[in-house]
């Protein structure tokens with residue numbers, strides 16, 4: 001990562017879970033308002049998400065990265081990633097979640113998280129990387145800007161409804177490393 005970026009990317013730990021959960025809940029509310037039901041978004045809780053992510057952090061092969069604001073030390077973004085879920089080849093890894101707080105978007109943090117995650121996955125033997133993104137997500141262009149191709153759609157059950165999601169694939173993970 002460049003020294004000019006006003007944030008630090010480091011591995012996420014159990015001590016970070018409550019802040020990670022805060023980023024997730026706030027970012028879902030700011031991004032998916034209008035796409036998901038208000039009741040669902042308003043009912044999300046930091047406590048539930050912290051528990052969910054504690055489980056996820058403990059799962060085999062799953063890693064977390066956090067983006068930290070150097071001035072206050074607060075976490076402003078995170079990503080988690082690891083082996084691809086479903087029936088996929090062992091060298092196909094997945095970004096499970098990627099969120100940057102609203103006031104910090106557009107400053108290269110998402111790129112730095114994906115690039116650092118890709119480097120880590122490549123070290124673990126991954127050749128390709130993918131991420132599932134809600135088809136209605138207004139930020140799909142981010143993945144396209146980073147060179148990912150939409151390769152597949154599927155359905156996800158959220159908020160008592162099915163939503164379409166799209167898989168974005170980086171066939172050659174090396175294109176992302178050191179981006």
Ligand SMILES: CC(C)(COP(=O)(O)OP(=O)(O)OC[C@H]1O[C@@H](n2cnc3c(N)ncnc32)[C@H](O)[C@@H]1OP(=O)(O)O)[C@@H](O)C(=O)NCCC(=O)NCCS
Pocket residue numbers: 027031098099100101104105106107108109110111112132133134137138139140141142143145146
């Ligand atoms: C999507 C997200 C992770 C991107 O992170 P970010 O730090 O804002 O993105 P970056 O600053 O690294 O942007 C990288 C490039 O993508 C482009 N980009 C990012 N979001 C974009 C958007 N919504 N529309 C068009 N281009 C976009 C940037 O302009 C930049 O292009 P450039 O290289 O030409 O300057 C972040 O905005 C976010 O968390 N959004 C809300 C939650 C979300 O949608 N998460 C993804 C869930 S799957």
